[in-house]
Amino acid sequence: MQNGFKRRNFMLMVYGTFVTLGSGFIRKGFAQTSTPSPGIPVKTGNVRQVLVSEIATAPSSRLSAQDAARRSQSLAASADQIDEALDALEGNLVQLTVPSAPVDSAVAGGDEAAARPTLAVNAQAVASLNAQEKQAANNLVNGFQTAVAAGDLTAAALRQDEQSAEVPLQTKQGCSNGRVCWKFKWWGVRIRINHCGVEALSSGGRLVGNVPGPVTTAIGFFTSILRAFDKGCGVQIHWLWINVSYIKSKSCSKCN
Numbered sequence: 001m002q003n004g005f006k007r008r009n010f011m012l013m014v015y016g017t018f019v020t021l022g023s024g025f026i027r028k029g030f031a032q033t034s035t036p037s038p039g040i041p042v043k044t045g046n047v048r049q050v051l052v053s054e055i056a057t058a059p060s061s062r063l064s065a066q067d068a069a070r071r072s073q074s075l076a077a078s079a080d081q082i083d084e085a086l087d088a089l090e091g092n093l094v095q096l097t098v099p100s101a102p103v104d105s106a107v108a109g110g111d112e113a114a115a116r117p118t119l120a121v122n123a124q125a126v127a128s129l130n131a132q133e134k135q136a137a138n139n140l141v142n143g144f145q146t147a148v149a150a151g152d153l154t155a156a157a158l159r160q161d162e163q164s165a166e167v168p169l170q171t172k173q174g175c176s177n178g179r180v181c182w183k184f185k186w187w188g189v190r191i192r193i194n195h196c197g198v199e200a201l202s203s204g205g206r207l208v209g210n211v212p213g214p215v216t217t218a219i220g221f222f223t224s225i226l227r228a229f230d231k232g233c234g235v236q237i238h239w240l241w242i243n244v245s246y247i248k249s250k251s252c253s254k255c256n
Helices: 001-032 047-056 063-072 080-088 131-149 155-159 195-202 213-229
Strands: 096-099 116-121 163-167 178-185 188-193 236-240 245-249
Touching: 001 195, 063 213, 063 245, 080 245, 096 131, 096 163, 096 213, 116 131, 131 163, 131 178, 163 195, 178 195, 188 195, 188 213, 195 213, 213 236, 213 245
Parallel strands: none
Antiparallel strands: 096 116, 163 178, 178 188, 188 236, 236 245
16 A cells, blocks of 8 residues: 555656656747747848839829838838948949049030930840839939939039038037038939938028038928937938939938
């Protein structure tokens, strides 16, 4: 009788041990499968594919700032990623030619319009492009040509480094300087506005200095929603020559 009681206790102890160990393995396995591996980046979507799609279906007139804001929010990419993706379309969809700066005095004193930049669908890649990519390439070329014809884009502007202008502050309120930086690209203008610049422009401030027309136009277009995209370091605008534009929060290390 006593031996039987001991055997039952021993079996219960063994069973309890297996249950405890099994539960531990199950909990450990669940924790491993439900926690992402730190070395695997989160997938943010194909930025290039989204850009090509929206460029290919660009509307005939520019969208409202609110529509541009919704598109910008739905695009899972940072401002710098958008910039890189747009730049990368050159050589893939289109081919850019920018005349070198004139060195001869006679040429330098002449009209640079005689040496305009050109953009064309990439002849070497056109056979491999699908219908959407071909349409996007054609839209980019047409927008580029319109900007060049209007004088909004020149070879000299494309050769320039990033330019900047100050925005006078009506009140300091923790801000030291308001600044706007821009760089002309073949696809449009990249505009960076620091946090103090966002505050000043949103309060009716104006840029000081010789600021190109496309820059002032783009800022005027987005003025009402600048603060909504500023996360403390300002905003970055991608103002395309076609009727598509994006606005994102800006990197703190640029245009301070």
